[in-house]
Amino acid sequence: xxERMARMCLAAxxxxxxPAVAEAVGSYGAxxxxxxxxxxxxxxxxxxxxxxxxxxxxxxxxxxxxxxxxVPGDDDWPPGLADLAGCEPVNQLSGEPVGLWVAGGGSLxxxxxxxxAMVGSRASTAYGDTVASDLAAELSEDGRCVVSGGxxxxxxxxxxxxxAGRTPTVAVLAxxxxxxxxxxxxxxFARVAEKGVLVSELAPGEHPTRVRFxxxxxxxxxxxxxxxxxxxxxxxxxxxxxxxxxxxxRVVMAVPGPITSATSVTPHRLIREAEAVLxxxxxxxxxxxxxxxxxxxxxPGERRPTDDLDADELRLFEAVPGRGSLPAGELAxxxxxxxxxxxxxxxxxAERGFLAQNLIGEWQLPPRRSA
Numbered sequence: 001x002x003e004r005m006a007r008m009c010l011a012a013x014x015x016x017x018x019p020a021v022a023e024a025v026g027s028y029g030a031x032x033x034x035x036x037x038x039x040x041x042x043x044x045x046x047x048x049x050x051x052x053x054x055x056x057x058x059x060x061x062x063x064x065x066x067x068x069x070x071v072p073g074d075d076d077w078p079p080g081l082a083d084l085a086g087c088e089p090v091n092q093l094s095g096e097p098v099g100l101w102v103a104g105g106g107s108l109x110x111x112x113x114x115x116x117a118m119v120g121s122r123a124s125t126a127y128g129d130t131v132a133s134d135l136a137a138e139l140s141e142d143g144r145c146v147v148s149g150g151x152x153x154x155x156x157x158x159x160x161x162x163x164a165g166r167t168p169t170v171a172v173l174a175x176x177x178x179x180x181x182x183x184x185x186x187x188x189f190a191r192v193a194e195k196g197v198l199v200s201e202l203a204p205g206e207h208p209t210r211v212r213f214x215x216x217x218x219x220x221x222x223x224x225x226x227x228x229x230x231x232x233x234x235x236x237x238x239x240x241x242x243x244x245x246x247x248x249x250r251v252v253m254a255v256p257g258p259i260t261s262a263t264s265v266t267p268h269r270l271i272r273e274a275e276a277v278l279x280x281x282x283x284x285x286x287x288x289x290x291x292x293x294x295x296x297x298x299x300p301g302e303r304r305p306t307d308d309l310d311a312d313e314l315r316l317f318e319a320v321p322g323r324g325s326l327p328a329g330e331l332a333x334x335x336x337x338x339x340x341x342x343x344x345x346x347x348x349x350a351e352r353g354f355l356a357q358n359l360i361g362e363w364q365l366p367p368r369r370s371a
Contacts, residue, residue: 008059065177078223080112101200118148118228120238137164140169174202222248254278320365
């Protein structure tokens with residue numbers, strides 16, 4: 001049996017994040033480890049499962065589901081996953097995956113080379129969904145792929161936000177990709193796969209478990225140079241992803257929320273205890289992920305177009321969302337201006353090219369000009 005097929009068979013019978021198997025594969029190669037597992041006696045619980053596996057059937061199911069199987073060394077294999085080999089276990093899980101099943105039209109390695117992970121609560125609030133979606137859309141417009149776990153809540157908002165931009169998204173799942181979980185996200189996963197990638201350590205036909213979600217979290221953290229946490233209660237699976245990101249030496253960021261919200265507990269604690277850096281915008285994230293923590297720094301003395309705005313103009317300009325639009329009345333409330341004054345300032349900003357009014361009469365940032 002060749003190395004790739006042996007890795008596929010091991011991935012099908014060994015639970016993800018099994019540190020002993022990952023270490024053995026790194027030392028002896030997958031073919032030798034698989035042969036030893038098949039020949040092992042009853043003392044090895046995995047041996048019977050290995051002997052029952054039909055490699056040809058596994059390969060056929062992979063092809064039938066339209067999946068590819070990646071292994072370390074492939075052009076599409078993300079190099080960041082190698083960091084898991086030397087990482088201390090979390091929840092007794094560790095190790096670089098022996099292989100990955102992937103689906104979709106994107107290149108996993110290329111997308112992850114310029115990416116950001118975004119995770120958070122499944123029971124997200126409207127605030128959290130809006131923040132995650134807007135952040136992801138702005139990062140996507142800047143060319144960053146957003147990686148998340150495909151779950152309800154913040155994960156879904158992050159994927160949808162990224163899809164609204166110009167860069168594909170990556171969803172790392174804790175089940176076989178022939179029946180991606182959760183089932184309610186099938187339309188979302190179909191959109192992700194058009195230009196992005198669906199990823200799983202689990203063979204076709206496998207279902208999610210708690211341990212598999214925890215193992216999945218280490219991949220999300222390892223695939224990207226930084227992780228953003230948007231909403232997480234005191235006991236949240238997203239906290240596990242942050243733990244992995246810290247263990248791997250990745251940049252960890254957290255978005256603050258209302259102090260009255262239970263989903264603000266973990267982000268606020270991480271910020272307070274210096275386990276995460278506070279971010280409130282896409283520019284904050286990009287600055288932290290850029291070399292030396294600087295993203296497009298201005299030269300000394302360089303002026304920005306907004307430097308010439310007066311106080312009312314600047315407040316109103318900053319009240320306009322980065323994506324979408326708002327009516328004048330809502331902008332007046334956000335900027336703390338009387339409506340007549342707000343309307344006058346909006347006209348001034350439109351004349352100078354800072355804002356534009358759309359077909360339904362709401363105000364937004366003008367479309368970006370093509371280079």
